[in-house]
Amino acid sequence: MNRYLPIAIVLILVIALGYPLALLFGLPLARRDMNDLRKWDKETLQLDKNGETLTGNVDGQNRTFSFAKRIVENDTERTLYIDNQALIYQAERPEERVDGERKSFTFPSDRGLIVVDNQLLNEALDYSRLGNQIDFSSPPARNAQLRQYPDYYLSDLSNGEILLTKAPEAGSRVWTDRYTVYTQPSCGETLMACFYALPQHPVPYPHWIAKRILPFFSKFPLTDERNIIRSTLYTSLGTLASLALGGAVGIILAVLFVLFRPLERALLPWTIASQTIPIIALVPVMLLVLGNFGITIQTSLLPTAIIGAYICFFPVVVSTVKGLRAIDPLILDLMKSYAAHPLEVFWKVRFPAAVPFFFTGLKLGTAAALVGALVAETESNNRRGLGFQILGQVQSGNVADVWILLIISGLLGIGLVALVGLLQRLFAPWEHI
Amino acid sequence: MIYRGRGTETVALKDANLSVAEGEFISLIGPSGCGKTTLLRIIADLVQPSSGAISIAGKNPRQARLEREYGYVFQAPALLEWRSVLKNVILPLEIMGFPKEKRQQRASQLLDMVGLKQFHKQYPWQLSGGMQQRVSIARALAFDPKLLLMDEPFGALDEITREAMNLELLRIWEETKKTVVFVTHSIPEAVFLSTRIVVMTPRPGKIEKIIPVTLPHPRNTDTRESKAFFDLATEVREALRDVH
Structure with missing residues (x-):
């Protein structure tokens, strides 16, 4: 019963956190989709002969009216009427060039609203009118879009609000017989509908991931080096090679440091400095150097092993040195009372005492070695390993697959650390936890 | 024996003259800091005395150590x-x-x-x-080894276990006929085990008094309850009290 409890807890956590997280990250996207007019469907309303009256007070003073529905701006079908007279919407251009110096412009008609760069100007304040001619108080900027709307101007698109050039007389009717409106949003009418319509979001549902797992594993046949099982094996091999190399280098350095103090003083600063170099910057350099000798990631595990070992040897050195030194002084006295040779003290006391420390360091190094192996595999023109897969999936934008790779890498890390733990049990059976 | 620290000198042991016969069980007893352990470590050649000489079956401590003349039991088991x-x-x-x-x-x-x-x-x-x-x-x-050096071997044990261990040690000593130098804090332990008790005093550490233990062998639990045992324990206690 207790054996399965952790698994049950993890499953419950995945579901209890997975779905709320998916909502948390997906809903903003759904809202954006819902509000994205470019994605909305359009429909030209053909109204009956009575047409549709625009809302707005017809009192001989008011010039602002609104459509009942959300309108499409560049609508060639739209016609507006005041009583029986159709209004012109098409904008007029001035006859003169807007060169930044000219203040006077001539338009085809002698009425209308003046707009510069979609900014409605104020008559008397910004310009004055003399028939067809408009005189600006200050010249509009060079190449600014200067337009005259003879009868009306769409002043607020989101409300479908228009501004008439002249207020209609009291008692008349402002109406339209056809216009194009935005209808149903393409993703749905409600936020949840749009959420469900999302093809994917940054945090996929757990069941999306579950559904993708099988196709993900069978995407490439076992004979293809891009097959996910082969990739995982390749990366584990790379990490294990890193651990072997890093562990060996770590032990040798630690023993040298403990045996020859001056060596430690000389080399330890460099050892620490070596860890400050970001691995991502180091990988291309190392691969270039190794490639020069004909050793590439495609042909050999060595580059991966060297890069992984480069980062994992450090914790091994630090903790092994600590283990070699952390000897009970009484035991050293005991060995002295036996008149034991220093090499015997080293082999029978220091070395076994350091074994658990070494494995603790190696466990720390395992996670680092895995990162090193993954980074090494992201090298260009390599198609092997989880590193390549992660890079490829992120670029192809398949979110569920990215998550599957994340889970696989995580499980691989846990498995490798567990393997080192098993080795520790084997080599240090006296330890009790 | 002088320990040198940073600008300080501690005289740990001074005027320590003692000769131990073969097959004897000698206890060194005294308060903390009286140099019992130091004396034992000097005998074992784990530290070198600032002055003075020690002879173990005719050898100096270094020779004795190299020829594995003694076994050492520490305060902690050190396994x-x-x-x-x-x-x-x-x-x-x-x-x-x-x-x-x-x-x-x-x-x-x-x-x-x-x-x-x-x-x-x-x-x-x-x-x-x-x-x-x-x-x-x-x-x-x-x-x-001919010589057994024991540095408060039962110091960390509870009273009940300690008494059982004392009996055990006595049995082993009688069986093996080793010479034992035994450091302890405990008066009953010293009286029960020893053939002679060396009472030491601190600052500077020196030998105050040597008390022969006349209790008959073999000793057992009854020995602890005898009048002679109490008299000896009192003698040791008084010798220790004189110090302060």
Whole structure:
């Protein structure tokens, strides 16, 4: 019963956190989709002969009216009427060039609203009118879009609000017989509908991931080096090679440091400095150097092993040195009372005492070695390993697959650390936890 | 014996004259800081005295150590935690180059003597404190040294275990006829075990008085309740009290 409890807890956590997280990250996207007019469907309303009256007070003073529905701006079908007279919407251009110096412009008609760069100007304040001619108080900027709307101007698109050039007389009717409106949003009418319509979001549902797992594993046949099982094996091999190399280098350095103090003083600063170099910057350099000798990631595990070992040897050195030194002084006295040779003290006391420390360091190094192996595999023109897969999936934008790779890498890390733990049990059976 | 620190000097031991006959059980008793352990460590050549001479069966301490004349039992068991009980007892035999079959046989024999034969496969952490100290005694006796140096071996044990261990040690001493130099804080322990008690005083550490113990052998639990035992304990206590 207790054996399965952790698994049950993890499953419950995945579901209890997975779905709320998916909502948390997906809903903003759904809202954006819902509000994205470019994605909305359009429909030209053909109204009956009575047409549709625009809302707005017809009192001989008011010039602002609104459509009942959300309108499409560049609508060639739209016609507006005041009583029986159709209004012109098409904008007029001035006859003169807007060169930044000219203040006077001539338009085809002698009425209308003046707009510069979609900014409605104020008559008397910004310009004055003399028939067809408009005189600006200050010249509009060079190449600014200067337009005259003879009868009306769409002043607020989101409300479908228009501004008439002249207020209609009291008692008349402002109406339209056809216009194009935005209808149903393409993703749905409600936020949840749009959420469900999302093809994917940054945090996929757990069941999306579950559904993708099988196709993900069978995407490439076992004979293809891009097959996910082969990739995982390749990366584990790379990490294990890193651990072997890093562990060996770590032990040798630690023993040298403990045996020859001056060596430690000389080399330890460099050892620490070596860890400050970001691995991502180091990988291309190392691969270039190794490639020069004909050793590439495609042909050999060595580059991966060297890069992984480069980062994992450090914790091994630090903790092994600590283990070699952390000897009970009484035991050293005991060995002295036996008149034991220093090499015997080293082999029978220091070395076994350091074994658990070494494995603790190696466990720390395992996670680092895995990162090193993954980074090494992201090298260009390599198609092997989880590193390549992660890079490829992120670029192809398949979110569920990215998550599957994340889970696989995580499980691989846990498995490798567990393997080192098993080795520790084997080599240090006296330890009790 | 002078310990030199940073600008300070501590005289740990001064005017210590003592001769120990073969087969004797000598206890060094005294308050903390009276140089008991230092004296023992000087005998064992674990530290070198600032002045003075020590002779162990005609050899100086360094020679005696190199020729493995003594076994040392520390305050803590100081067992190697990665070795089983048997392997811990074998350790000195390994270092001293005993032949393989003999190591095994000798270690088993000693474990049997301290009553831990059935625990030979266990690791030290699986044993109680008293059992660990018994392993440590077996280890000190493994290579059959003439001299046994014991530095408060039962100091960390509870009273009940300590008394049992005292009986055990006495039995082993009578069995093996070793010469023992035994450091202790406990007056009853010293009286019960020793043939002579060396009372030491601190600052600077020196030998205050040597009290011969006339209790008859073999000693047992009844010995602890005899009048002679109490008289001796009182004598030791008074000798220690004079110091302060």
